[in-house]
Amino acid sequence: MSAAPPQPPGRELSNPPTDGISNLRFSNHSDQLLVSSWDKSVRLYDASANALMGEFMHGAAVLDCCFHDDSSGFSACADHTVRRLVFNYNREDILGRHDAPVRCVEYSYATGQVITGSWDKTLKCWDPRGTNGQERCLVGTYTQPERIYSMSLVGNRLVVATAGRHVNVYDLRNMSQPEQRRESSLKYQTRCVRCYPNGTGYALSSVEGRVAMEFFDLSEAGQTKKYAFKCHRKSEAGTDIVHPVNAIAFHPIYGTFATGGCDGYVNMWDGNNKKRLYQYSKYPTSIAALSFSRDGRLLAVASSYTYEEGDKPHEPDAIFVRSVNEVEVKPKPKVLPSPAT
Template identity: 35%
Template sequence: MSFLSNSTSSASTPSSAANGKELVNDITINNGPEDSISDLSFSPKQDLLAVASWDKKVRIYEIDPNSGNNQGRALFEHDAPVFSARWSLDGTKIVSGGADKQVKLFDLQTQQSQQIGIHDGPVKAVRYVECGPSNTQAVASGSWDKTLKYWDMRSPQPIATIQLPERVYAMDSSQKLLVVGGAEKHISIIDLNNPQQIFKNAQSPLKWQTRSICCYPLGNGFAIGSIEGRCGIQYVNESDQTKFGFAFKCHRTGGAAASSALRSSTNSPSRAYPVNSISFHPTYGTFSTAGSDGTFSFWDKDAKQKLKAFPNLNCTISATVFNSTGSIFAYAMSYDWSQGYSVNRPDYPNIVKLHATKDEEIKPKKKR
């Protein structure tokens, strides 16, 4: 039975509840990181997975989409923990940033890395972006030094620097949309047609600190996750936001934990966990949330519905990503530092798993 043989749709539609067997056949990435996993990124062109880690390394794995067999393809290093690693749009290079304040570029063909940028503080997130009407490619890096910088990879000086309201905690881009989530719940929205200025500053719709951001594939909005186990569905256009925007509870236990529908529930006591990672399916536009409670779920924002809940893995999930076709969902079982250094143990797992997605798990359900 091949790794992806179960990815075709089934006639029956199971309930969204987990039965404990959904993850049994998931494949483990061989020779994984030696410390907490901070970021996962699939190449847009082939099934190559980049894994950034607190062990100061970025590892690239080659994955057979049919069998799930995988092997290390390349590795490069920083001088401190790596917080973010992302692919170039043509899949030939990887850009990374970390606690050493450096932005690095790794060429997969030559296996060489070079520093292309520097900040005054740790680099929390990096993205490859296309700027302006001519789609000029650049690297965007967001830092705890409260700046967003653009690099063209040929000059040690940034193309442009944007002063942000606060330290960068999360950042993502899609199409011509770049969204930066900062400390004190600041959100900075940038139109990459005019990348050198902030299009709109806003406050997070959630009550507590921003933990994760992921832009919609269409580039017309973004989902934002916080430390209180809530997720906000946001749109750039104000009228779209009024019509379609909302927030819902997830990654909570006890009390009124998230229900099958994405609607606010009663305010009975419950324990809330950080939403560490949000990932959108490239084809269906549905999405995943993963949290410190050790679970991940698939959701449909347009139908305001939970599509599938998965069993608790008994360790925090620190990062997730779909591959370019959406047939593989990668998730990292790894300490997320949400409770400080004292909770981290030598035996805490640092594992990346590959889940073959089924249509009945992730495809929007037909409206009744």
């Protein structure tokens, strides 16, 4: 593939976090962007207007965040708490607690529940409408084989990736046991899992510069579709330099996806045709998180050093919001060979 011409990284948001960015997410309803950070903050931005709309400070690093609606959300904190944040009224409360740092949080629009994953090796479901003390909010606790590293939702399906390369797939309508228990097809530690927008499977990335494309259909025909590919690598003097793949984000319209690595690059992929569509110019440091806006017009990129090379001087943490051109994300039609004459 020929190298893409240099492109500007996008518009840099004002008032970024002052320490590592753990996640960022666009709203399902607007261009509002929610950002969690190791600086103990959760910030709400209007990405189109480049404006900080609100901020909450926690007592410890915030490891994840998600929206409830445009003016409220939930946070997963290293102080073991799950918090509900209402930006309109500058109000927060503790929805519940785990016995160790909370690594992941998701809100299910299908069930109206908040789902959290922790390093205490449990998954918990909460009803945020509960008002009579946090125990009333807890719907269920589900033990996992190891610490939870990443989670993703599509419809009623929840995919949970843990340490030890375990992957559990749940149906939120019946959480008594996993619908599927799997092992990552990648050899090394999982960094990120994201479900396909069409609900047929998920992509899984790892520290060894690979992404696996998996499918929920367990039939032989379904499983023959799965594959893995190398990315975020380069060859120097005959040696492969491998970078962890920290982030995956699917385009909501085309189903193509972006990956972000510790090499500072964002690549765009067509999973169905197994091709790279585009590579953006290098960002200042590691890509920690990625998110497309609801209509796929914008891509938010967290350029934030993830300490894969230890404690060393690095570029300041920054959030870039770039406009997405169709040529970067739209799958290219397959060219059929001409019939023999």
